[in-house]
Amino acid sequence: MIIDCHGHYTTAPKALIAWREAQIAALANPSAAREKGSIRISDDEIRESLEGAQLKLQRERGTDLTIFSPRAAGMAHHIGDAIASLHWSQHCNDLIHRVCTLYPDNFVGVCQLPQSPGVAPDNCIGELERCVTELGFIGCNLNPDPSGGYWTAPPLTDRYWYPLYEKMVELDVPAMVHVSSSCNPNFHATGAHYLNADTTAFMQFLTADLFKDFPILRFIIPHGGGAVPYHWGRYRGLAQDLKRPAVVDLIRDHIFFDTCVYHLPGIELLLKVVPADNILFGSEMVGAVRGIDPETGQYFDDTRRYIEQVRFISDADKQKIFEGNARRVYPRISRVRAVTT
């Protein structure tokens, strides 16, 4: 079985986007009523949005189950306030739940959190709990920069985040560290902001004792870990110079990289330097890069192909990357889908 740990609902029906646009328009008028309202989307519209996209690509690529969350760029926590973020997050998460209910063999949910700049993440605990205990979700996406490119929140290792971590530990769910769109013109979202956040989070974890306080807290750093595996020597050296634990010890039970790296040499590097136990198969499909690589004739984001081509790791390690590690990092997945052999 192949579990793709990184899929967003980038093809959601237009009614979802229309609701968000209306919400944003209403925010311009502070005296307008702040109703969550409802969104009318039929089951057929949901099926249609997936059949020609994620489901088709799952079949074509031979992957089975996608850990599925709302569109990352759509979270846009920097827009509006905490109430707006909550309403929007609930709608997005409810739609993911409908996807998972319609296609329980193909999708399992991860939630968007109702973060908002300057608002302590305590406000996310209720929605996380609702999604996990009522909707059967298995994790959350955590945005280290709700400001959308100005980085005004405290580092992820600050006690500011601890109440949310306590709930994650209680529910035994991990978080994927994932920023949203950037409203800072310096940062292209998928070409810079996403990768920068991955790199930034890793170095925050390296320089603090967060995991002493939370011995079972787990994070997935997506997009192959940003710049981290490419600079593995730099991080090993910095950890040594700073008298911090060795990088392999830091990550062992806590930090996991996905395989959203869209060329063979990058995947080879990842698999060469990062222990197989800390890598989860992911493709970000349908996501940041949608084209076909003229050099290979295959989709850039068909990351399974790259991994299959690597000869220097064992089949047992590949099995961990494709399935076993996801089950370990997201233990609630096994309540949804049994282990295959």
Add this chain to the structure above:
Amino acid sequence: MIIDCHGHYTTAPKALIAWREAQIAALANPSAAREKGSIRISDDEIRESLEGAQLKLQRERGTDLTIFSPRAAGMAHHIGDAIASLHWSQHCNDLIHRVCTLYPDNFVGVCQLPQSPGVAPDNCIGELERCVTELGFIGCNLNPDPSGGYWTAPPLTDRYWYPLYEKMVELDVPAMVHVSSSCNPNFHATGAHYLNADTTAFMQFLTADLFKDFPILRFIIPHGGGAVPYHWGRYRGLAQDLKRPAVVDLIRDHIFFDTCVYHLPGIELLLKVVPADNILFGSEMVGAVRGIDPETGQYFDDTRRYIEQVRFISDADKQKIFEGNARRVYPRISRVRAVTT
């Protein structure tokens, strides 16, 4: 001959730091006189600061000439105003000039610019011109984020920067894109901010037509290009999706990566995906990572060793990386040091 394109004067005599500390203390008192003042450092103090560090390592590692600039983390453009930045930059650049005068076979200068948050970079033209025409410098370090981690300046492709680029073109000098220390607690300088800036700048260049306006403008993106070579497939795919020029065409005459990547698999990746014409040998010695890698018994930042171990590129390509490309990107270097064969 081996030219190291990336060295900072991280071992400068204490009197330099003392001057800066006094300047910062004086900034707290706005009514204090704003004198540039002078710094007393003897030639022997300069020799002493280098003999046991950069010069010793040049000899041990068999490198010849270092393109040498003030300490990057020390620039701290976010401290004080443009006048403070100018005084500080002039002192730092003058000291680099003394180093290059004392050791003309070992060092050639690159200058710090007197950038300041919210101040258009026109204010840097005078110091760039002074350093190039009077002090014999061959390039500059350009900070894309003078705010020190809040990213409040326009992207490097904005017309805001054009007057400085016009002067760079006129003088035929390149810029290394290099941020300074971070005053944003999210970003560790050498473990996150530096690499993020590299990644960010590359994506800015990819999404704009800067090089149509400046056909001979050249940038070095240090630290192996941040996350870029590791995500080469992502960038090739994004360029294609966005209908931008192919990445190899974008970089050909304009963007160059150094080899400050501190492990063999990272260097192998860099040399595999980036054309040899766009790679310049660099070590950042004495810099971000100062220890010895217990896995190899060698210094992490002894990057020559990694390149020498790579078998899949030709000796001719290695010669370009070690010398030829630096002479092409920094043409003024050949006024200082003749080509060896």
